[in-house]
Amino acid sequence: MISGLTAAEQQCHNLNDLKAGKYQGYKRLQLVEGLSEFPEEILSLSDTLEVLDLSNNLLSELPDSFVQLKNLKVLFLSFNQFKVFPDVLGKCLNLDMVGFKSNQIESISETALPRNVRWLILTDNCLTQLPHSFGQLSQLKKLALAGNKLTAIPESFTQCKQLELVRLSANELTSVPAGLFKLPKLAWLALSGNPLVGQHKAHSGIAQYEQQDIVLNEQIGLGASGVIYQGKLNNADTDIAIKVFKGGKTSDGYPEDELNACLTAGHHENLINTFAHISEPDFLALLMDLIPKGYENLGLPPNYETCTRDTFVEGTQFSIETIFNIARQLADVLSHLHNQQVSHGDFYAHNTMINAQGHVMFGDFGAATQLHNLSEIQQQQFERIEVRAFGNLLDDLLAQSQLNESENSTLAKLIPLRDACLNDNITLRPNFADIKVLLDE
Numbered sequence: 001m002i003s004g005l006t007a008a009e010q011q012c013h014n015l016n017d018l019k020a021g022k023y024q025g026y027k028r029l030q031l032v033e034g035l036s037e038f039p040e041e042i043l044s045l046s047d048t049l050e051v052l053d054l055s056n057n058l059l060s061e062l063p064d065s066f067v068q069l070k071n072l073k074v075l076f077l078s079f080n081q082f083k084v085f086p087d088v089l090g091k092c093l094n095l096d097m098v099g100f101k102s103n104q105i106e107s108i109s110e111t112a113l114p115r116n117v118r119w120l121i122l123t124d125n126c127l128t129q130l131p132h133s134f135g136q137l138s139q140l141k142k143l144a145l146a147g148n149k150l151t152a153i154p155e156s157f158t159q160c161k162q163l164e165l166v167r168l169s170a171n172e173l174t175s176v177p178a179g180l181f182k183l184p185k186l187a188w189l190a191l192s193g194n195p196l197v198g199q200h201k202a203h204s205g206i207a208q209y210e211q212q213d214i215v216l217n218e219q220i221g222l223g224a225s226g227v228i229y230q231g232k233l234n235n236a237d238t239d240i241a242i243k244v245f246k247g248g249k250t251s252d253g254y255p256e257d258e259l260n261a262c263l264t265a266g267h268h269e270n271l272i273n274t275f276a277h278i279s280e281p282d283f284l285a286l287l288m289d290l291i292p293k294g295y296e297n298l299g300l301p302p303n304y305e306t307c308t309r310d311t312f313v314e315g316t317q318f319s320i321e322t323i324f325n326i327a328r329q330l331a332d333v334l335s336h337l338h339n340q341q342v343s344h345g346d347f348y349a350h351n352t353m354i355n356a357q358g359h360v361m362f363g364d365f366g367a368a369t370q371l372h373n374l375s376e377i378q379q380q381q382f383e384r385i386e387v388r389a390f391g392n393l394l395d396d397l398l399a400q401s402q403l404n405e406s407e408n409s410t411l412a413k414l415i416p417l418r419d420a421c422l423n424d425n426i427t428l429r430p431n432f433a434d435i436k437v438l439l440d441e
Contacts, residue, residue, distance in 0.1 A: 005051075015039060024048075032056045043068050055079050055099070062086040070094065074304065078102055078121070087112045097304065100125065101144075101251070113137060119307055123147050123167070123251050135159035141307050146170050146190065147249040153177055161185065164308040167367065169193045169253025181381035184424035187389040188308070189382065190345040190367040192257040198373040199257075200341075202264040207276035209233070211283045214242060225250040225258055225366045230290065241272075241291070245284040252346075252366040255284050261368035262286055265342050270333040272363035288363075291353060295361055298326070299349025299396065309396060310349045316400050320407035322358055323397045324414060328439045329360040330393070334386060335432035341371040343382045347389040349396060384426045390435070391421025413438070 009028040018041050023029060028051040029042065035057040042052065046068045053076040060081045066088045073094055078101035085108040089095060095114035099121040106126045110133045113120075118139050124147040135156025142165045150171040158179030163186055168176070170193035180186075191197050213234055221228030226245040233240065245255035252258070262274050263286075276287040299310040318326075330352070337344055345367035353361040371379045395418050403411060417438060423429050430438070 015041075018042065027051060029053070035059055038063055038066070040065065046070060050074065052076070062088050064088055067091045073097065075099070083107075083126075085109070085112045089114050118142070119304075120144070124249060130154055130157070132156045138162065141165070141185075143167065144251065146193075146251060146253050153180065155179070158183065164188065166190070167252060169257065169367070169369075170249050181378060181385065182426050184426070185388070186385050187392055188345055188347070188367070189343070189369070189385050190252060191369045192261070192367075193253045196374075197369060197371075199260065200264065200370045200372040201260050202266075203260075203277070203279075206263055206274075207287075209276055209278050209287065211278055211280060211285075214278070214285070214287070216242060216244070223364065223366065224252055225255055233287075239290055241288040243286045243288065247282075250366065257370075258366050258368065259284055259286060261342055261370055262363075262365040264340055264370060265337055265365065265368075266340050268333050268336045270329050270360050270362050271336075272361055291361055292355070294355040295353040296355075297350055298352040298354050298360075301348070301350045309392065312349075312396075312400055317402045318397055318400050320401055320403055320410045320414070323394070323401060324410050324439070325358045326352075326354065326360055326397065327390075327394055327414065327417075328436075330362070330390065331432055331435040331439055333360075333362050334390060335436050338371075338379075338383045338386070338432055341379065343369045343371060343386055345369055345386075347386055347393065349393055352393075380431070381426060383431055384429045387421050387429045387431065387435070388426075390432075391418050391429075394418045394421065 005028050009026050012030045012032060013023060015031060015033050023045060025048050026045060027048055029049060030053040043065060049069055050071055051074040052072060055076045055078040057080050071094060072092060074097045075095060076099040078099050080103050082100060082103040083106050085105055087109055090111045090113055092114050093116060095117055097119040098114060098117055101121050102124040104126050108131050110131045113133060115136060116139050117137060119142040121144045123144045127148040127150055132154045134154055137160055139162060140160050141162050144167045146167040146169040148171050150173055153176050155177050158177050161184055163183050165188040167190045169190045173194040173196045175196055214231055216229040216231045218230055219227055220230050226243050228241055228243045230239055231242040259277060263277060265271060272291060273289040274286050278285040299312050302309055303311055346364060351364045371382055420430055
């Protein structure tokens with residue numbers, strides 16, 4: 001996560017060695033010891049410690065002395081027992097990434113949020129409101145708030161001009177500030193599982209089976225919302241892919257919302273084909289065609305340094321012709337999705353697969369939002385937000401490009417398109433129908 005870590009620093013550590021002083025000089029420390037109190041010995045690493053991971057313990061508070069960790073950039077306290085976001089973190093000026101997933105946090109004071117935080121994870125807590133001081137987080141790029149009890153978002157939220165990714169699914173929102181949809185950098189927004197969005201089911205004409213109708217074989221994939229198996233329908237010879245959803249809330253929202261969005265998305269040659277579902281009270285699953293052999297992920301997920309932007313295998317290069325071909329297919333499938341009133345919400349190269357012939361397959365609707373119950377203006381804004389994600393992906397691919405002189409005319413079309421998609425004024429961005437026309441000319 002932080003560059004320059006030794007192999008020993010990247011492993012899980014133990015409390016006895018910490019007390020014995022064996023970790024002096026370390027930049028990263030991880031302890032999983034059933035801790036109910038913060039070990040003061042950690043403060044002895046204040047001159048060097050940059051990453052502290054105390055997830056999966058029993059902690060409920062941090063001492064005021066925590067501020068001594070003056071070089072700390074990354075703090076993980078997920079799966080603990082915090083009910084109040086620690087006030088002391090507001091004094092930790094170098095904190096860049098903070099994770100409190102799956103605690104029981106009910107409140108955050110006006111002074112508790114680290115002013116320079118760039119990546120804040122508060123998924124699966126008990127928050128009913130956010131402090132007005134949210135608007136002071138001028139560096140915030142990535143915000144995960146799915147699975148809380150939020151009934152409103154403060155107006156100050158719209159002052160977070162650097163926000164690029166926002167997860168607000170599985171809350172109790174009946175409205176959001178109009179300025180949320182106009183944030184200049186926002187490219188990935190998830191709002192499913194809120195009264196504001198409601199529920200929409202489009203299952204007519206799609207086969208429905210029962211759990212007893214399928215056979216699960218080996219696991220072939222694992223995501224935030226479920227496990228993907230290779231399997232079969234009973235009495236059938238053809239192998240299929242079966243995504244079995246985990247129960248309860250996920251990091252992106254409710255499993256049933258993902259299932260409904262995926263079924264609403266319909267058929268398209270660049271979508272992984274979903275042909276049936278199982279919707280039983282204790283068993284949710286999607287039945288899909290297996291992706292043919294030869295497809296690989298177009299990119300890799302973001303890392304600590306890139307925060308919201310995809311990464312690529314070192315040495316990856318794309319020709320301008322390949323980028324143009326990818327852009328045409330993705331513009332077409334995104335146009336299709338928005339015609340179905342579905343915003344994908346997680347449009348990334350790492351969710352896109354491509355084969356040697358340049359054919360693209362797209363899926364993973366965990367962060368999707370169905371737009372049917374939103375106003376026409378909000379639906380258009382949702383699309384323009386996703387257009388910015390398209391622009392980001394195009395920008396990432398162009399950064400990995402190799403140019404032949406014969407491709408100059410194609411490049412001359414892609415660069416203005418990228419710039420138009422990334423316009424900070426959301427009303428000046430094209431929609432996907434416009435992008436399709438431009439790429440088809």
